[in-house]
Amino acid sequence: xxxxxxxxxxxxxxxxxxxxxxxxxxxxxxxxxxxxxxxxxxxxxxxxxxxxxxxxxxxxxxxxxxxxxxxxxxxxxxxxxxxxxxxxxxxxxxxxxxxxxxxxxxxxxxxxxxxxxxxxxxxxxxxxxxxxxxxxxxxxxxxxxxxxxxxxxxxxxxxxxxxxxxxxxxxxxxxxxxxxxxxxxxxxxxxxxxxxxxxxxxxxxxxxxxxxxxxxxxxxxxxxxxxxxxxxxxxxxxxxxxxxxxxxxxxx
Amino acid sequence: xxxxxxxxxxxxxxxxxxxxxxxxxxxxxxxxxxxxxxxxxxxxxxxxxxxxxxxxxxxxxxxxxxxxxxxxxxxxxxxxxxxxxxxxxxxxxxxxxxxxxxxxxxxxxxxxxxxxxxxxxxxxxxxxxxxxxxxxxxxxxxxxxxxxxxxxxxxxxxxxxxxxxxxxxxxxxxxxxxxxxxxxxxxxxxxxxxxxxxxxxxxxxxxxxxxxxxxxxxxxxxxxxxxxxxxxxxxxxxxxxxxxxxxxxxxxxxxxxxxxxxxxxxxxxxxxxxxxxxxxxxxxxxxxxxxxxxxxxxxxxxxxxxxxxxxxxxxxxxxxxxxxxxxxxxxxxxxxxxxxxxxxxxxxxxxxxxxxxxxxxxxxxxxxxxxxxxxxxxxxxxxxxxxxxxxxxxxxxxxxxxxxxxxxxxxxxxxxxxxxxxxxxxxxxxxxxxxxxxxxxxxxxxxxxxxxxxxxxxxxxxxxxxxxxxxxxxxxxxxxxxxxxxxxxxxxxxxxxxxxxxxxxxxxxxxxxxxxxxxxxxxxxxxxxxxxxxxxxxxxxxxxxxxxxxxxxxxxxxxxxxxxxxxxxxxxxxxxxxxxxxxxxxxxxxxxxxxxxxxxxxxxxxxxxxxxxxxxxxxxxxxxxxxxxxxxxxxxxx
Ligand SMILES: Cc1cc2nc3c(=O)[nH]c(=O)nc-3n(C[C@H](O)[C@H](O)[C@H](O)COP(=O)(O)OP(=O)(O)OC[C@H]3O[C@@H](n4cnc5c(N)ncnc54)[C@H](O)[C@@H]3O)c2cc1C
Ligand code: FES
Numbered sequence: 001x002x003x004x005x006x007x008x009x010x011x012x013x014x015x016x017x018x019x020x021x022x023x024x025x026x027x028x029x030x031x032x033x034x035x036x037x038x039x040x041x042x043x044x045x046x047x048x049x050x051x052x053x054x055x056x057x058x059x060x061x062x063x064x065x066x067x068x069x070x071x072x073x074x075x076x077x078x079x080x081x082x083x084x085x086x087x088x089x090x091x092x093x094x095x096x097x098x099x100x101x102x103x104x105x106x107x108x109x110x111x112x113x114x115x116x117x118x119x120x121x122x123x124x125x126x127x128x129x130x131x132x133x134x135x136x137x138x139x140x141x142x143x144x145x146x147x148x149x150x151x152x153x154x155x156x157x158x159x160x161x162x163x164x165x166x167x168x169x170x171x172x173x174x175x176x177x178x179x180x181x182x183x184x185x186x187x188x189x190x191x192x193x194x195x196x197x198x199x200x201x202x203x204x205x206x207x208x209x210x211x212x213x214x215x216x217x218x219x220x221x222x223x224x225x226x227x228x229x230x231x232x233x234x235x236x237x238x239x240x241x242x243x244x245x246x247x248x249x250x251x252x
Numbered sequence: 253x254x255x256x257x258x259x260x261x262x263x264x265x266x267x268x269x270x271x272x273x274x275x276x277x278x279x280x281x282x283x284x285x286x287x288x289x290x291x292x293x294x295x296x297x298x299x300x301x302x303x304x305x306x307x308x309x310x311x312x313x314x315x316x317x318x319x320x321x322x323x324x325x326x327x328x329x330x331x332x333x334x335x336x337x338x339x340x341x342x343x344x345x346x347x348x349x350x351x352x353x354x355x356x357x358x359x360x361x362x363x364x365x366x367x368x369x370x371x372x373x374x375x376x377x378x379x380x381x382x383x384x385x386x387x388x389x390x391x392x393x394x395x396x397x398x399x400x401x402x403x404x405x406x407x408x409x410x411x412x413x414x415x416x417x418x419x420x421x422x423x424x425x426x427x428x429x430x431x432x433x434x435x436x437x438x439x440x441x442x443x444x445x446x447x448x449x450x451x452x453x454x455x456x457x458x459x460x461x462x463x464x465x466x467x468x469x470x471x472x473x474x475x476x477x478x479x480x481x482x483x484x485x486x487x488x489x490x491x492x493x494x495x496x497x498x499x500x501x502x503x504x505x506x507x508x509x510x511x512x513x514x515x516x517x518x519x520x521x522x523x524x525x526x527x528x529x530x531x532x533x534x535x536x537x538x539x540x541x542x543x544x545x546x547x548x549x550x551x552x553x554x555x556x557x558x559x560x561x562x563x564x565x566x567x568x569x570x571x572x573x574x575x576x577x578x579x580x581x582x583x584x585x586x587x588x589x590x591x592x593x594x595x596x597x598x599x600x601x602x603x604x605x606x607x608x609x610x611x612x613x614x615x616x617x618x619x620x621x622x623x624x625x626x627x628x629x630x631x632x633x634x635x636x637x638x639x640x641x642x643x644x645x646x647x648x649x650x651x652x653x654x655x656x657x658x659x660x661x662x663x664x665x666x667x668x669x670x671x672x673x674x675x676x677x678x679x680x681x682x683x684x685x686x687x688x689x690x691x692x693x694x695x696x697x698x699x700x701x702x703x704x705x706x707x708x709x710x711x712x713x714x715x716x717x718x719x720x721x722x723x724x725x726x727x728x729x730x731x732x733x734x735x736x737x738x739x740x741x742x743x744x745x746x747x748x749x750x751x752x753x754x755x756x757x758x759x760x761x762x763x764x765x766x767x768x769x770x771x772x773x774x775x776x777x778x779x780x781x782x783x784x785x786x787x788x789x790x791x792x793x794x795x796x797x798x799x800x801x802x803x804x805x806x807x808x809x810x811x812x813x814x815x816x817x818x819x820x821x822x823x824x825x826x827x828x829x830x831x832x833x834x835x836x837x838x839x840x841x842x843x844x845x846x847x848x849x850x851x852x853x854x855x856x857x858x859x860x861x862x863x864x865x866x867x868x869x870x871x872x873x874x875x876x877x878x879x880x881x882x883x884x885x886x887x888x889x890x
Contacts, residue, residue, distance in 0.1 A: 058324065128425060133703065140394055146388045152774075160319065
């Protein structure tokens with residue numbers, strides 16, 4: 001197959017960038033999107049052009065490292081990560097535009113590589129259950145209804161790629177935050193810290209400059225882990241309750 | 253040189269307890285004075301970073317990804333073992349211990365493995381307390397499944413994403429400690445060298461992958477938790493960035509590398525489809541709980557649609573050869589059997605390199621929805637990659653490189669022969685002998701990180717009061733300079749061949765000569781080819797861009813340069829081991845039925861290699877394996 005690529009090239013965080021035109025020739029239909037870029041990079045190297053820098057690691061859709069905006073959509077057509085997108089999904093001869101994930105809180109570092117440390121800092125603000133290795137009771141001492149565990153697992157499946165914020169017109173990270181708040185909040189082990197967790201995580205999110213949710217649902221549409229936007233509503237509720245408690249002075 | 257594994261005295265099942273009762277302790281006020289450097293944020297790295305920080309140590313943690321949450325532990329699918337016996341099917345600590353020793357083909361250290369089995373139960377407790385959403389039954393209790401090499405159901409799982417959930421658990425704990433200021437996290441920071449001061453590991457050299465800056469960090473102890481080196485084969489189930497650099501650099505600074513040739517080839521991966529391919533994708537072994545493996549009995553049937561091949565024309569070869577374990581035979585045996593039938597011309601799919609994994613019976617028995625619930629995401633992944641629907645047509649699978657049992661040599665305390673240098677998780681050689689059982693790597697990574705090292709580190713730390721070194725010691729400058737020179741050298745070769753082309757060629761040599769089956773002739777050939785390829789690499793590599801800022805080709809080039817040396821060490825080890833055991837199958841040493849033929853008399857030892865210089869052969873140091881509890885037996889899964 002053959003493709004005409006428009007690829008975002010940018011030297012560094014401070015410099016401007018622009019789309020460059022490259023051709024992708026002799027691409028097998030079974031190749032993944034990133035393997036297509038590997039082939040293009042080999043070609044560029046042969047021609048003495050610096051290869052395109054893009055993130056990836058596991059290449060099986062679970063680490064959340066790959067992060068390309070393809071034809072305007074984070075992770076491109078279909079549901080799944082960039083690395084799990086296969087060229088057979090495209091038409092031979094198609095023009096494909098490739099940009100980094102775009103969100104104010106994810107500054108571009110080079111070409112298609114963005115900095116997503118903001119997500120780590122949100123997790124540090126409260127995305128955990130405080131416990132200490134060696135202090136846990138027997139795993140079966142607290143039964144958890146299967147339905148509850150299943151929803152917690154649905155939420156925990158988030159891969160932290162950032163597509164949600166990149167897709168959102170407001171650059172909101174609500175889907176990401178709500179996934180963690182839901183996962184830990186549903187489990188009996190997480191409940192003691194629910195109020196503190198939701199307040200700290202949401203506040204950190206605001207501090208990082210992520211926007212608010214105004215119900216576009218673009219996040220849900222691109223999420224490779226299938227996190228539903230309904231979690232955001234649940235998080236908003238939890239946030240309101242916790243802030244009311246806080247404002248009337250109930251210790252959290 | 254002799255190796256002392258420092259195994260505590262006493263009966264096997266009391267060793268760990270008595271160790272803990274008498275281990276040296278460091279009081280909380282003193283822990284604060286110690287800086288611990290941890291390289292890696294996978295299960296082993298993140299768990300140890302969080303736990304040591306909880307105990308009061310000051311921790312610096314490094315990883316090459318942009319976030320600790322992306323370490324390759326994230327990709328583990330199937331599950332984690334523990335001897336809980338929640339299923340009441342006769343499991344016990346002893347059985348888990350015995351299965352692991354036997355699965356490892358009697359090439360692991362008894363005391364370590366027993367400790368691992370003892371700790372396994374605490375790990376599950378710890379993970380549940382952290383909020384890991386393991387699969388549950390309707391009654392609310394934890395569910396289990398079976399894995400290869402065991403006749404009990406002892407595997408805990410979180411859908412097909414167990415590694416992800418366990419890693420996110422450790423990542424949460426780590427994030428908590430970062431927030432408390434007890435851990436300083438360095439992401440996109442690649443360890444390029446180890447700093448040894450007066451014979452002790454006291455620091456590392458790191459390249460900031462965003463700015464290109466090369467700096468050193470000093471600490472009172474160094475923990476390497478850098479995962480496995482399966483990418484020496486180019487194609488493997490590992491992530492693109494998995495490397496041997498950290499452990500190999502430590503080897504070049506004097507740490508012994510143990511059993512490098514023990515690699516695990518996983519039986520159920522999606523077969524290779526072309527030259528362009530950058531990695532292989534695993535289909536979890538848990539699928540073998542419900543899938544049946546077969547190939548046509550006759551070569552002529554291979555090209556037919558599987559549904560047109562009648563029952564009596566199919567060879568369910570694992571069930572035929574290993575009736576009591578059947579499709580759940582251990583990995584090495586299953587992989588080799590797949591290779592045999594394909595070598596016999598009965599493989600299916602492109603190039604005849606594939607066998608069927610068929611769910612038709614299970615779907616008939618349990619219904620499609622049950623299979624979907626158990627393995628939905630795997631079927632989806634398979635469909636996405638191959639374009640085939642495994643509910644309708646059997647999956648095609650083939651073995652692929654997956655895990656490396658070899659690693660840096662460590663004693664019972666997880667300390668290498670360099671005092672202060674500790675090695676955890678897949679990066680060490682410790683617990684799996686010549687073959688690892690499924691769902692045991694996650695167990696080992698977390699055991700090492702949460703429970704073993706936090707108890708054993710004190711032994712070393714207690715001897716280090718008042719012995720702090722800082723990064724102004726000459727050894728630091730020497731190490732930083734040598735790393736800078738190496739990076740500059742890579743950049744200035746200006747040849748004509750890309751990094752990946754060298755890596756692919758090395759991978760092919762390794763797969764052909766040091767893969768699923770090895771022999772003397774092939775290994776000797778590899779030992780002739782690798783140095784030539786290495787020489788070409790250092791004279792003909794084409795690497796564009798500069799050393800400042802992001803340059804992923806440069807990162808890969810550094811890793812490939814190390815693989816090009818390390819591959820040779822693997823072949824040397826494979827050549828030395830004149831026997832077959834576990835994942836190491838030398839075709840010269842097999843039983844008439846084609847099973848691995850061990851030579852306990854001559855090879856019941858850990859082969860630890862000592863670096864002697866770039867153009868000198870490494871020396872072999874042996875740690876004899878002493879079995880007090882287990883009687884060595886021929887492994888039988890029939
Ligand atoms: C696809 C797949 C499926 C698996 N499924 C299972 C399963 O179901 N059950 C099971 O028990 N096991 C499974 N395994 C094996 C298991 O996942 C791994 O052995 C285990 O997770 C390794 O953990 P670790 O902490 O040792 O290393 P990793 O998780 O690989 O972490 C390595 C860390 O070291 C860092 N690092 C590496 N090199 C450097 C360097 N030079 N500088 C700085 N940082 C560095 C990385 O950034 C990373 O943080 C699977 C493995 C794979 C590949
Ligand atoms: S590279 Fe890991 S999710 Fe795409």
